[in-house]
Amino acid sequence: MASQLAAPNQLIQSKSSLGQILDKTFIWITRICAFSIAGVLVLIAVQVGIEAIPAIKAFGLGFAFQQDWDPVKGSYGVLPMIYGTLMTSFVALLLAIPIGVGSAIFLSEDFLPVSFRTVLVFLVELLAAIPSVVYGLWGIFVLIPLIRPFGEWLHENLGWFVLFGTSPSGPGLLPAAVVVTIMILPTITAISRDALTSLPPELRQASIGLGGTRWETIFRVLLPAAFSGIVGAIMLALGRAMGETMAVTMLIGNSNTVNFSLFAPGNTIASLLANQFAEASGLQVSALMYAGLILFALTLLVNVAAQWIVMKVQKF
Amino acid sequence: MYLTRKSSDARSIFNKAMTVLAGSLVVVALIPLLAVLSYVLIKGFSRLNLDLLTKLPPPPMAPGGGIANAILGTLIMVGLASLISVPIGVASAIFLSEFSPPKTAQWIRFATNVLNGVPSIILGVFAYAAFVVTTKTFSAYAGAAALAILMLPTIIRTTDEALKIVPQEIRWAALGVGAAKYQTVLQIVVPAALPTIITGVTLAIARAAGETAPLIFTALFTQFWPNSLSQPTPSLAVLVFNFATVPFKNQQELAWAASLILVLLVLTTSIVSRFALRRKTY
Numbered sequence: 355m356a357s358q359l360a361a362p363n364q365l366i367q368s369k370s371s372l373g374q375i376l377d378k379t380f381i382w383i384t385r386i387c388a389f390s391i392a393g394v395l396v397l398i399a400v401q402v403g404i405e406a407i408p409a410i411k412a413f414g415l416g417f418a419f420q421q422d423w424d425p426v427k428g429s430y431g432v433l434p435m436i437y438g439t440l441m442t443s444f445v446a447l448l449l450a451i452p453i454g455v456g457s458a459i460f461l462s463e464d465f466l467p468v469s470f471r472t473v474l475v476f477l478v479e480l481l482a483a484i485p486s487v488v489y490g491l492w493g494i495f496v497l498i499p500l501i502r503p504f505g506e507w508l509h510e511n512l513g514w515f516v517l518f519g520t521s522p523s524g525p526g527l528l529p530a531a532v533v534v535t536i537m538i539l540p541t542i543t544a545i546s547r548d549a550l551t552s553l554p555p556e557l558r559q560a561s562i563g564l565g566g567t568r569w570e571t572i573f574r575v576l577l578p579a580a581f582s583g584i585v586g587a588i589m590l591a592l593g594r595a596m597g598e599t600m601a602v603t604m605l606i607g608n609s610n611t612v613n614f615s616l617f618a619p620g621n622t623i624a625s626l627l628a629n630q631f632a633e634a635s636g637l638q639v640s641a642l643m644y645a646g647l648i649l650f651a652l653t654l655l656v657n658v659a660a661q662w663i664v665m666k667v668q669k670f
Numbered sequence: 671m672y673l674t675r676k677s678s679d680a681r682s683i684f685n686k687a688m689t690v691l692a693g694s695l696v697v698v699a700l701i702p703l704l705a706v707l708s709y710v711l712i713k714g715f716s717r718l719n720l721d722l723l724t725k726l727p728p729p730p731m732a733p734g735g736g737i738a739n740a741i742l743g744t745l746i747m748v749g750l751a752s753l754i755s756v757p758i759g760v761a762s763a764i765f766l767s768e769f770s771p772p773k774t775a776q777w778i779r780f781a782t783n784v785l786n787g788v789p790s791i792i793l794g795v796f797a798y799a800a801f802v803v804t805t806k807t808f809s810a811y812a813g814a815a816a817l818a819i820l821m822l823p824t825i826i827r828t829t830d831e832a833l834k835i836v837p838q839e840i841r842w843a844a845l846g847v848g849a850a851k852y853q854t855v856l857q858i859v860v861p862a863a864l865p866t867i868i869t870g871v872t873l874a875i876a877r878a879a880g881e882t883a884p885l886i887f888t889a890l891f892t893q894f895w896p897n898s899l900s901q902p903t904p905s906l907a908v909l910v911f912n913f914a915t916v917p918f919k920n921q922q923e924l925a926w927a928a929s930l931i932l933v934l935l936v937l938t939t940s941i942v943s944r945f946a947l948r949r950k951t952y
Contacts, residue, residue, distance in 0.1 A: 383761060387761035392781040453698055459692050460696050477703060485932050485933070487929075488910065494915075568685055594789075600907075628791060642795075646792060650789075653792070657784050
């Protein structure tokens with residue numbers, strides 16, 4: 355016993371050189387994998403950009419302001435698709451913000467017992483898990499027939515208003531926008547709710563203590579305090595809305611014209627890509643790549659802004 | 671006396687009205703979920719039989735048939751995508767939570783979130799540019815590559831979260847008894863976080879199985895069995911898209927049945943992961 359304790363130098367050895375090499379290799383492998391994630395983003399931009407070069411040379415910036423998309427004549431412009439993308443996203447946000455933020459408030463307050471509330475929160479999140487193509491199928495057979503009488507009424511009574519200018523013909527901007535609303539609801543609700551529940555409880559206590567009612571507290575104290583988090587949620591939802599493809603493709607009617615009526619068929623950049631890529635050739639492929647690059651840039655911009663806002667908020 | 675608020679007070683009425691309004695907004699948000707689920711269940715259930723799982727899709731106007739080739743195609747492509755994305759994703763998350771300086775980790779997490787927000791159709795466009803253009807053929811490889819990128823952010827985020835929860839003392843203990851860093855991570859930390867990692871991977875797989883946009887012009891579709899990884903390959907999601915827009919009743923029924931399979935897959939994984947994520951090893 356005593357002799358063992360006397361010679362600790364011989365018992366404690368530094369790691370073998372093989373072990374050290376294994377350690378270094380392991381760390382480097384994980385490092386390369388992690389940096390490749392950022393690399394993928396760059397790679398997507400570069401790869402799509404290279405393929406788009408012929409179209410960029412041929413059409414320049416006018417591509418975004420040109421109305422004509424005609425593979426036969428070889429003239430390409432994506433103004434109608436940009437309009438469709440922005441319009442469906444805008445209408446979807448208009449519908450989803452009140453419903454989403456309203457649900458977020460209701461589910462962050464103690465109106466219901468906790469266990470019941472968790473179930474409701476989970477159900478709202480499930481909306482995001484259903485595949486886009488299933489929403490599209492449902493939209494074709496259920497939503498479009500459901501919206502039609504409502505659209506006809508609007509057209510008959512308010513037809514002078516440009517948004518209701520045509521009678522509903524089936525597929526169109528409105529059904530597409532309604533389905534996008536459903537798909538972005540969970541994003542808005544979940545992140546807004548996180549922003550609301552992570553507020554310090556002192557804010558609420560102080561407001562109630564001063565005699566405010568619950569909803570006065572919500573409107574004048576909690577919502578302003580959680581404002582940037584809610585804005586982040588809306589921006590994230592906007593990014594999703596602009597890139598949403600399958601359900602929109604199945605419901606928007608895919609007509610490459612600008613029509614201001616909500617009931618008229620239109621197109622989005624994402625649906626244009628989904629519809630035409632498989633059969634495209636020559637300059638058309640390049641023009642589609644250019645359109646894809648525009649969509650990538652738009653969503654990237656919105657996403658980076660959203661992530662930045664959400665990241666700033668999480669520091670509190 | 672002065673401290674009570676009358677229930678007929680305008681403020682009290684506004685308070686009650688807002689509560690009712692917010693509650694009904696939750697109901698409005700949940701109506702689509704119930705509507706979609708019940709429709710898919712009712713419409714899809716009638717065709718859920720052995721033929722569906724073993725037979726090829728019928729030609730237009732012909733009765734019967736199934737979606738077996740699409741099921742196989744989805745399994746192949748999602749499997750291939752998992753083979754690529756699971757090792758890379760888990761390794762990246764290990765770097766983020768175990769080895770990375772905090773600033774670097776913050777930037778890579780930022781990039782992961784941004785990648786998560788990239789529309790899935792753009793991943794399809796990328797796979798088209800990288801594979802279909804260079805090999806001049808639609809293929810299962812191209813589809814799997816797009817799905818792999820799609821799965822990465824989910825895998826990284828859940829693994830990263832799972833590793834962060836493992837208590838620091840366990841790492842110290844392992845290093846203290848002389849384990850190397852790779853031994854600590856691979857034999858102690860990762861096994862402790864394994865249930866959560868598996869849950870995350872399952873969620874990513876379920877989501878990928880339902881994705882159509884990355885496959886529609888990379889893997890394309892065929893009416894036949896997939897016989898090579900470098901040829902057009904059918905999938906459930908693209909089948910739903912194709913058959914939803916044809917005017918034949920038989921095809922539409924198959925589209926509903928395929929939707930039912932996709933929805934059941936997503937529902938079960940979501941619900942199971944909900945419970946699995948609560949469990950802790952330490």
